[in-house]
Amino acid sequence: MSERVMPGRTDSLITLGAADALWVDLTAGSAVPTASGAFTRSPARARMGYVLLGGHAVATVRASDGQWSVVAGEVRRMAAELNSVGMDRQDLVRIGPFHGAPRHERDEEMPLRWRRRITGELQELGGPERAARREVGRPYHLAGIDWRQILVERTDGDGARRTWWLPRAVVRLLDAAEHAETQWVQAARTHRAGAAATEPPSRPRQARASDGRQTTSTEDATASLRPYNKELEGQLYSVLSRKPGTSRRTAGWACAVCRTAPAAVLDHCHEHGYVRAPVCQSCNTQERPDYLYSNDVRVANRYTRLFHTDTADWLRHWHRCPGCRARTTLPLPHLAAWTAHIACRSLRPTHRAPRGRKPCGVLRVSWTGSQNAPRSCLLTVVVDFCPSGEHRVLARVPYHEAAERFRIWLAETTPAVAAAAGPDRLDGLPAQFRPVIADTSSKDLELF
Template sequence: MSGRVIPGRTSDLLTLQVAGALWAGLTADSAVPTASTVLVSPLGSAQTGYVLLGSHVVMAVKANDGRWSISESEVRRAAAGLRAVKMDPQDLVRIGPFGGVPKLEHSEAALLGWRRRIVGELQRPDPPEQVVQDGDDRAVHLAGIDWHRVLTQQSHDRTGQTWWLPRAVVRLLDAAEHVERRWLQTGQKSSKAAEVIRPRSPHRQIHTTENLQATKPDHPTVPLRPYNEELKGLLYSVLSRKPNTSRKVAEWICVLCRKAPATVLDHCHEHGYVRAPLCQSCNTQERPDHLYPNDIRVTDRYTRLFTTHATEWLSHWHRCPGCRTRTTLPLPHLAAWTAYVACRPLRPTHRDTHSSRGRKPCGTLRAAWTGSHHTPHTCQLTVTVDFCPSGEHRDLAKVPYRQATEQFRIWLAETAPTVAAAAGPDRVDDLPTQFRPVIPETSDKDLGLF
C-alpha cells in the first residue's frame, strides 16, 4: 500500500508551513491549547537553527534553496508529549506582576525569561488581541502553547490586577525553558570545539539526519540529578553571592514534584537558611499570597499543603534548622495554617445550591499578624473572612503566637509523626555553626532558640 504524499515533503523533512499544519492537527485535542502558526511566526522562526514545540527542541535543516525544514517524526514526538499533559484549569499559579515593569531579554531564544515576556506583553499599551491582528504572534504563543487562551486575570482593590496560568502550563513552559537553555549551552560549546578542531566549511549548509540525532537536545549531556542535602545548613545570603549558583541549581531536579528542573533555591526568610532547590511552579505554590507584608490571603492551594501533601511540605519547611528546632513554621505559613486548620470550626458556611453536600465554607480566609516571631509574647494572629454574605471582613479569631505554635506542635505529631520526631530543641546535632546559628536555649526569654 502506497503512503500518502504530503506536498513540500522530502523524506522525513517537512517545510515549516506543512509541519505547522501537522502540529496544529496533532494537538487539536490536547488539554493544553496550541497555536496554529507556531512555525511561521517570528517567535517560532527557525533562523536560529531550532524550534521549540512544547518542551521539545527540534532542529531545523536549511536546504540549498534557503528554505528551512524540520523532521516529521520529531514533530509527532513533540505533539505526543504535549497531548500526554493533563491540565486542571482551576489549579492556577500566579505569574505576575511581582514588582515593576519587567525588563525583556534581548535574546534570540524563544523562552528564556518567559514570565517576563508574558507580563511585558500584558503591560503593553496595545492589548494582545490587537497585536495579533497586526501580525505579531509573539503575544499569543510560547513554544507552540497558546497561553493567552488559558490566562486568568484577577483584580482586587488591594493587590491590583494579577495574571495566572494553570500549573500544568507553567511546568511545561519551565521545562521548555530549561531544555532550551541546555540546548543553547550545548550549541555554544559544540561551536567552540568545532572551531578548535577544524574550520567550518563554507559549502556545508545541510545538516544530515545523523547529525540531528547525535545532537538531539532531549538527551542532555548532563542529566538532572536528585538533591541529596548538599546545601544543608547553608545560608542563602552566602550562596546567592557566589558565581554560577543558578547554573548549579539547574542541575538538580525539583525536590517536591520530582518532574521539572530546579530553577530557584527556596529558603526560609525568617532564619535565612536554604531549604532545597525547587522548580518555579512549586516555589510559587510554597510562597504565601501576600496582600501586605503582614497580611496574606489563604487560597485553596493550601488544601494540598496541609492535607493530602502535608508530610511532604512539612518535611520541606523543616529543612530550615530554625523552624525544625522550634517545631514551628515561618510566620506567614503558621498564620495560614492557623486560619485553614486551627480555625476551621469557626469558619461560617452557607447553602451550596450547586452541590449535593448541602453547605460550603463561606468567603475567603485572610490571616494577618502584629509583631514578629522575635517577640512571641506580643505577636498575635488575626483570622478574618472576606467576601462573606453575612458580613464582610468578619473576624473569626485572634490567636496569640505561642498558642498557635503549641496547637501546631500537637497537630504535627498527629499528622506527620516522622517530621515531628525529627524536630525539637533536643535535635541539635546537625545544626550549622555559621552566622545566625539556631541553638538550644533553656531560659524563659522570648528569644529562646533564636
C-alpha cells in the same frame, strides 16, 4: 519536497510550513491552546537547529534543497504529549509584574525568557486586550502555546495595580521549555568548543529521514537534571545569591519539591535567611498565600495541597531551614495559614448550596505583635465574604499555643519530619542559627 507526510513514515522529513500545519491539526483538541507558526514565527529558532514545542526541544535539519525541515514523528510525539496534559484554568500562577525582582543573567543565545517576553509585550501593548489584537509578524506563541488565550489579568481593589496569571500546567510547560533550551545551547557551545562531536545535544536519539540521511531529536530535557541532595543546606541566601553563576547552577537541579520540573529559583526562609532548596517557579509560587498584607494572609484553596495532599513534601521542604527545624515551627505567615486551615477547621461554618453545604466565605488570619516575642503575638482567624454577613471572627489563638498545636500535628502527620526537628536535634545544624528576622527586600514577599 512534498508538504505532505507519507503514510506510515513517521521518520520522514517535512518542511517547517508542513510542520506548522501538522502541529495545529494534531493539537486541535488539546486543553492547552496551541498556535500556528510554531516553527516559522518568532521565537521559533529553526535555523539555530531546534524548535521548542511544549516542554521539549525538537531538532531541525537543513535539506539538500536548502529548506529547513523537521522529522514528522517528532511533531506527532510532541503533540501527543501536549494532548495528555490536563489544565485547570482556576489553578493560576502569578507571572508578573514583580517589583524588585532580581535580574536574570543575560544570554543572547537563550531567547525564550518567557516571563520577560510576556511582561514586556503586555506593558508595551497596554494589556491583554490590545495584545490579543496581534499584528502581522509579531510573535504570539511560546513553545507552540498560544498564551494569550489563557492569560488572566487581575487588579487590586482600586484598580491601580495589575497582575498577570497563567494556569499552573502551562507555567510548568514553559519552564521546562526554557530549561530544554538552556541545555541545548550549553551542549551546542560544548560541541563548538570541542569541534569533534557531530551529534546534537541533550541525549540525542537517531531518526532516519526519507532520503536515508540520519537526523536526531532530543529526549526529555528534564532527564539530565540532577536531584537536590542538601548541597546548599545551612547557607545564607544573602551570601549565596550574590555569587556569580548561582542562577546557572540552580538550573541544573530538579525542583526539590515536585522533583519533576527544572529548578529556577533558590527558595529561602525570610525569617531566618537560610536557603531551603532550588525549586521550580510553579512550586515557588504555590507556597505563597493568595494575598499577603503587612500582617495578615488570605487562606486560598492551594493550602489544600500544602497541608493535605502534598503535606509531607512541603513540611520537609520548609524544615530545610535550620532555624525553622530547630524551633519546630513554620514561618509566621505559614503558621498563621495552618492555624486557620487546620487548627480552626471545625469552627468554620457552612451554608446551604445546590449540592449540599458549602464552607462559609474565605478564611483570613491576621496577627498582632511579633514572633520575636511569642507571648505578645496573637493570631485572629476571620471569615471574609460571608453570604449572610453573620460570620466574622472565628478564633483568637496566641502564637505559642498555635506553635504547640503545630508540633503535635506535625508528629502525627509526618513523624519523620518531626523526629528531625527540635533544639535537641543539632546534627547538621549550624552552631548558632540566625535569629528571626523580617525580610522586606521585595514587595509582597515579606516574611517568606
